[in-house]
Amino acid sequence: MNPPTEFESRVYAAVSRIPASRVATYGQVAQWIGCGSPRAVGGALRRNPFAPEVPCHRVVGADRRLKGFFGSAGSTALDRKRRLLESEGVAFDNHGRIHTDHLMP
DNA sequence: AACCTGACGGACA
DNA sequence: CTGTCCGCCAGGT
Numbered sequence: 001m002n003p004p005t006e007f008e009s010r011v012y013a014a015v016s017r018i019p020a021s022r023v024a025t026y027g028q029v030a031q032w033i034g035c036g037s038p039r040a041v042g043g044a045l046r047r048n049p050f051a052p053e054v055p056c057h058r059v060v061g062a063d064r065r066l067k068g069f070f071g072s073a074g075s076t077a078l079d080r081k082r083r084l085l086e087s088e089g090v091a092f093d094n095h096g097r098i099h100t101d102h103l104m105p
Numbered sequence: 106a107a108c109c110t111g112a113c114g115g116a117c118a
Numbered sequence: 119c120t121g122t123c124c125g126c127c128a129g130g131t
Contacts, residue, residue, distance in 0.1 A: 007128060026113055030127095037126040038113040044128080046112050061113070068112025077112090109131080118122085 001049055007035075011044040018058040021089040024104040025062045038062070046071055057081045064097040 004012065010033045018024050026038035026045075035041065045056045046068065061067045069081035082092065091099045 005128080030113085035127070037128080039111060039125095040113090040127045040129090042112040043110090044112095047129085048112095056112085059112080062115085066112090071112080073112055081112095107131105110129090111127105113126085115125095116123085118120105 004049070007040070008044045008047070011041055012048065012050060012054045015045070015054050015056060015059060018055055018104060020055075020058075021102065022104055023058045023060050023064075023085070023090060023098055023102050025064075026059055026067070027062050028104060029059060042067070057084045060098055064100070064103070066096070 011029065014029050014032045015024075026041045030036065030038045030041045033041075041059075045054075045059060048054055048056050051070075057069060066078045066081050067073060069077040071077075082096075085098070086092070090102050093099060
């Protein structure tokens with residue numbers, strides 16, 4: 001594995017600032033680091049080499065639904081991501097969306 | 106350099 | 119509500 005690019009480093013640093021039991025959207029993270037494309041953020045997290053250190057499970061879609069985890073968007077991975085968040089105290093509504101109170105300001 | 110691919114997001118039918 | 123279509127930007131051929 002190669003050293004992270006500067007862009008990736010900024011993404012990981014930003015995501016590391018999300019406290020437990022809170023979540024941020026890909027768009028928010030993009031905004032924090034001055035990137036106009038949430039998609040680029042998703043790309044960086046998808047290649048996240050620091051699995052547990054960088055809490056990428058606290059990053060969700062703008063619709064507050066889980067998008068992907070552990071390199072994929074499969075339901076199996078998403079289910080693990082969901083349980084991980086729930087164990088941190090994050091609540092979901094009956095539509096699989098994260099409760100608004102958990103969103104970062 | 107050219108082209109393709111996404112863990113997005115917002116607009117629209 | 120769902121499905122499609124683009125614009126976006128970084129990375130990997």
